[in-house]
Amino acid sequence: MSIAGVLILPQVIQRGDPGEVVHFFGIPIVLASYTSSVIPMIVVVWVQGHVERWLKRTLAASIENFTTPFLILLILPSATLMTIGPVTMAFSAGISGGVEWIFEASPWVAGAVMGGLWQVFVMFGLHWGLIPIMINDVATLGYSVMKAPVVASVIAQGAAALAVFFRLRRDHKIKQAALPSGIASLLAGITEPAVYGVNLPLKRPFIIACLSGAVGGAVTASGGSAADNLANPSLLSISAYLNHGNFVVFCLGVLISFLLAFFGTLFFGIPRSAREEEQPQELSEDLDSGIPAQPVPADKKVVDADAQVVPAGVVVPVAVDEGNTTDLVAAASGHAVPLSEIEDPVFSSGAMGQGLGIRPATGADGSSDAESPTGAHPGRIVAPISGKLTAAMNSGHAYGVRADTGVEVLVHVGIDTVQLDGREFTPHVTKGDTVTAGQVLVDVDLPTVTEAGYDPTVITIITNSDHFSTIEPRTGIDLAAGDLTVVVER
Incomplete structure (x- = not known):
């Protein structure tokens, strides 16, 4: 926290906004503004971890506890302002520019990839590599084009979960979870219950939702839609996409992803066997005809049912399946x-x-x-x-x-x-x-x-x-x- 605090000192902010050149022991440094940056902070903490472990291995145990933090605070703030900060800021700008170029060169392809694979990224934790880019874009550019296709992906998963609720008959446990998880996905952008509790266990709804998200994501990106804040992607946060791109096209893409996921899951996402209630087996009216005759051993005799009375306190062994x-x-x-x-x-x-x-x-x-x-x-x-x-x-x-x-x-x-x-x-x-x-x-x-x-x-x-x-x-x-x-x- 102390090192990150150095990057947002008032003196650094004041001189960094115009890109003023200052000298550190005769070395010219061009200061930058880090108030809206994310990646420099992450890299600084990563470097600090390596430096701290190296110091603990190198220093004597008797002075390690107080010398390690002293040296870190002495070295890293200066190194951050001289090298880590400028390099990571340039790297962040390059990533943002690259993403911006992809969405400008072929927006429908970029939107299809983001909308179709976003939930797969979430499953493997890969989305955490994209979220800092979105935060950086909003902080530096004022908007993020990567968030628009994500809305289509989220809405598709919620729609698929709702379709499961209306169509599934056999698995009552999943059916009970489908409605609340679908609503949570649509209104709050929380897809984990819908993905892990409903769609993924049934496989088909998850695949259909991913394909629907790809189509919807391609449409939203084609309209140049972008979010000007970091609100969770859901129906309640669509106002975040009013100021950038064609809002009508954005809404059309979201609607397409919902309809494709809902009706695709409704008609093709649930196997026929799971769409039908389990029917109880009917007993034959003629019970005698349903019971095959059993041969009577030579040393046994047939006893009428009325005569099969067992005196109280007598234990009668009954033949059973030895395997069970x-x-x-x-x-x-x-x-x-x-x-x-x-x-x-x-x-x-x-x-x-x-x-x-x-x-x-x-x-x-x-x-x-x-x-x-x-x-x-x-x-x-x-x-x-x-x-x-x-x-x-x-x-x-x-x-x-x-x-x-x-x-x-x-x-x-x-x-x-x-x-x-x-x-x-x-x-x-x-x-x-x-x-x-x-x-x-x-x-x-x-x-x-x-x-x-x-x-x-x-x-x-x-x-x-x-x-x-x-x-x-x-x-x-x-x-x-x-x-x-x-x-x-x-």
């Missing part, structure tokens, strides 16, 4: 409870995923109301699913298993039991092992854990629950380790 369903077995013997009853918000909130807890019996004799047929006691923790052991804590209180079906399961023994630091835990597996459902993971001395004041609830969590459509835990019943406890469906 994964069964989890109980990791311990005990009473199954929902996660909401776990006295730890990390689990009870469901933030880690869906699942259940098992409260094992913790008698000193190891007895349990839900004894496993294999004789497993409450302190024997087994794998709830077959797969690879992705985690096995050194403390023995937590294990992670990833099944081949993609289900990822966490078995957490007790609450805050990590503080036991492995005491009362006897692990039987290590990380990287392949385990089968029901295989022993760890033996725990639950009575001792309980006496130490820790909740011994064994928690089973499907950590990637959001990848599955249905997760059905069996809670409110007594289970033995190895019993079916959770059904997961994609």
